[in-house]
Amino acid sequence: MTTLPSPATQSAPPPPGSMPTFAVISGAQVQQALAGRERQIVDLVETTYRLHGAGDSVNPPSYFLRFPDRPTDRIIALPASIGGSVRVDGLKWISSFPGNVSAGLPRASAVLILNDPDTGYPLACLESSIISATRTAASAALAADWLTRTRTRPTRVGFFGAGLIARYIHSFLVGTGWAFDSIGVHDLSADSTAGFCGYLRQSPSPGQVTVHDTAEDLIRSSDLVVFATVAGTPHVTDPAWFRHHPVVLHISLRDLAPQVLLASANYVDDVEHCLKADTSPHLAEQATGNRDFLDGTLNDVMTGRSTPPADRPVIFSPFGLGVLDLAVGKYVYDEAARAGHLHLIDDFFHELRRYG
Secondary structure (H helix, E strand, C coil): CCCCCCCCCCCCCCCHHHCCCCEEECHHHHHHHHCCCHHHHHHHHHHHHHHHHCCCEECCCCEEEEECCEEEEEEEEEEEEECCCCCEEEEEEEEECHHHHHHCCCCEEEEEEEECCCCCCEEEEEECHHHHHHHHHHHHHHHHHHHCCCCCCCCEEEEECCCHHHHHHHHHHHHCCCCCCEEEEECCCHHHHHHHHHHHHHCCCCCEEEECCCHHHHHHCCCEEEECCCCCCCCECCHHHHCCCCEEEECCCCCECHHHHHCCEEEECCHHHHCCCCCHHHHHHHHHCCCCCEEEEHHHHHCCCCCCCCCCCEEEECCCCHHHHHHHHHHHHHHHHHCCCCEECCCCCCCCCCCC
16 A cells, blocks of 8 residues: 655645746846947857857757748747856747838847756746847857958948848947948938938947948948848849958848859858758758858857958858857846846746645
8 A cells, every 4th residue: 555645745845945936137127238248248159159069059940930911020939058157048039020110110029038957947038139139249240250360350341231230230340349441331221221320420430431322332342241131032143243352241141142152152150050941041052952152150260170261252141049049148137136136026936836
């Protein structure tokens, strides 16, 4: 006969110190934790790329929620886990609704869930549009640094697309020591162009700001080209525009036709992630039937396994890794905790006894 434990010993609650807590971190708190810390965040992103390259991460494919009646809209889930000193699991849930822009709202909105790697319990929910823009900009600034170490450092930058991501990338470039003699801008929206130019002229060391009427003029007059558009299919098709061998931060992933990539040196953040979902590198793979046009990953450059050439255009096409969101989100969480500003939700987890 089985003897049941007494009620006093059955389903005892965990000790107080181990009770899971759950925090909500607002966009204002995120902004406060990250403001003015461009160098620290770029260093953190570099560390995260190195951990990912060493296999100390789990970064499954992103999952796309699409809508047959709203083909331009999507919501993407990016699950991930990162080791090292960061050591956190989680998920970014980010939407892209281009129609928001005409209504005066940002295109993207997002939340980030952090999970305790020991218990699996969610630690926090963070407003993540700022985190997403920050990790994207930090990745771009890191790539700009490493991909130009074998050539003269660019002083002419051109932004193709003048939205929030362009602003963040410029902020991270300037915040990590870049200075530009000239800044070119091209966008199909006059309002976006005006807003971005207004921001540039008020920023530290703005340089000469020039609005270009055509994409060709922008590209030919820039040694560092930043694509930050919402393009769904390639619209830049002529490799001759890149004959001066610029470094290209192809952040929006779908601007360049395969023939442009095939005439260039190509680096990605993660090969398997980037060569899918009809990105420009994916289209180049489909056109050639192989991946020989890829020269490596950014981590390959950082570890010395690949050296970007100076006699060809160099293109960086990052798909955007969930591990970067986790690293930046955990940084924000730790900063809020150290400052005593975590907004804990009392009794968020209600059932903490297995048998009631």
